[in-house]
Amino acid sequence: MNRNRISPATADAITRAAEKLRAGQLVGMPTETVYGLAADATNGEAIARIYEAKNRPRFNPLIAHVSDLEMARQLVVFTPEAERLATAFWPGPLTLVLPRRPDCPVSELASAGLDTLAVRCPGHAVARSLIAATGRPLVAPSANPSGAISPTTAQHVADGLGNRVDIILDGGACSVGLESTVIGFDGETPLLLRKGGIGRQEIEAVAGRLGSPAPDAPKASPGMLASHYAPAASLRINAKSPRSGEVYLGFGPDWPADLNLSPTGRLDEAAANLFAYLRRLDASGARAIAVAPIPDKGLGEAINDRLRRAAAPRDLS
Numbered sequence: 001m002n003r004n005r006i007s008p009a010t011a012d013a014i015t016r017a018a019e020k021l022r023a024g025q026l027v028g029m030p031t032e033t034v035y036g037l038a039a040d041a042t043n044g045e046a047i048a049r050i051y052e053a054k055n056r057p058r059f060n061p062l063i064a065h066v067s068d069l070e071m072a073r074q075l076v077v078f079t080p081e082a083e084r085l086a087t088a089f090w091p092g093p094l095t096l097v098l099p100r101r102p103d104c105p106v107s108e109l110a111s112a113g114l115d116t117l118a119v120r121c122p123g124h125a126v127a128r129s130l131i132a133a134t135g136r137p138l139v140a141p142s143a144n145p146s147g148a149i150s151p152t153t154a155q156h157v158a159d160g161l162g163n164r165v166d167i168i169l170d171g172g173a174c175s176v177g178l179e180s181t182v183i184g185f186d187g188e189t190p191l192l193l194r195k196g197g198i199g200r201q202e203i204e205a206v207a208g209r210l211g212s213p214a215p216d217a218p219k220a221s222p223g224m225l226a227s228h229y230a231p232a233a234s235l236r237i238n239a240k241s242p243r244s245g246e247v248y249l250g251f252g253p254d255w256p257a258d259l260n261l262s263p264t265g266r267l268d269e270a271a272a273n274l275f276a277y278l279r280r281l282d283a284s285g286a287r288a289i290a291v292a293p294i295p296d297k298g299l300g301e302a303i304n305d306r307l308r309r310a311a312a313p314r315d316l317s
């Protein structure tokens with residue numbers, strides 16, 4: 001279980017973790033969305049180790065995490081639209097995909113062959129302290145084996161990646177619980193590449209109407225595989241009640257459930273609980289999980305996106 005790799009995120013532990021990052025090692029990093037598997041974004045060998053540890057397809061690019069907007073400006077070219085979004089939502093669960101600067105110090109491995117780089121300034125103070133202490137941007141995919149459920153506690157990271165990570169900073173359970181919303185651009189038009197911790201309406205209030213990537217542009221959003229976030233148990237969504245042999249994951253007051261994502265029907269609470277509850281039902285030995293309908297508005301859009309992927313036929317080797 002490697003409990004010994006988990007360390008409370010004290011100032012001292014952050015200093016030690018930053019030293020490890022500068023030496024090319026991997027660190028489990030708490031963020032407000034999910035835990036990340038962090039590496040020095042300027043170190044190609046360290047990035048290669050991330051792809052190996054997660055068994056992640058090499059065509060799936062990584063997000064460079066920055067401690068502030070100033071650091072992001074050294075990596076990518078900001079348009080006025082991107083600037084507005086960063087100002088409104090950073091630090092927080094928003095990732096912007098922008099053209100790399102010609103002098104961008106982040107390894108091209110992080111971009112997986114694209115001429116863009118995804119950047120995000122996380123809302124969790126430990127993450128920002130770690131980036132600042134390292135003095136470099138950090139790439140950090142979710143700290144789970146590729147295709148599995150994202151981790152929302154330090155113990156989830158230890159359970160999934162064990163001895164492949166050199167230290168895991170414990171910054172508590174993630175408050176958002178879903179990955180960041182990823183926005184790309186087609187000229188000035190913002191495109192919703194991944195639904196996530198900030199709802200569509202909130203973003204549209206700042207950026208105007210969001211477009212969708214063209215279906216014939218498969219590279220616009222390389223990480224959006226149909227099957228992802230998959231528990232070991234099978235998953236049935238929009239289930240008004242469980243069938244025989246199923247455990248029931250409820251939402252709201254009306255559902256007599258084995259576990260309830262939010263008994264009061266709050267979407268933010270459901271988002272924060274989603275991945276941990278799927279893991280808990282898996283660990284209980286459940287073979288089949290049925291999930292109550294979740295309203296498809298606000299954070300519910302991202303929750304339903306993750307549930308659809310978790311329920312999809314497994315297409316990962």
Ligand code: TXA
Pocket residue numbers: 031033034035036037060061062063093095097111114116117118120122140141142143178179180182184193194219220221222223224
């Ligand atoms: O909340 C989050 O974003 C978490 C925490 C740790 O920050 N990180 C995360 O990383 O979810 P990851 O690697 O699991 O997902 C990154 C997503 C993928 O869908 C990837 O394809 C997309 O962002 N992405 C990264 N760089 C891109 C780029 N240059 N163009 C288009 N999509 C990109």
Ligand code: MG
Pocket residue numbers: 141142150
């Ligand atoms: Mg991920």
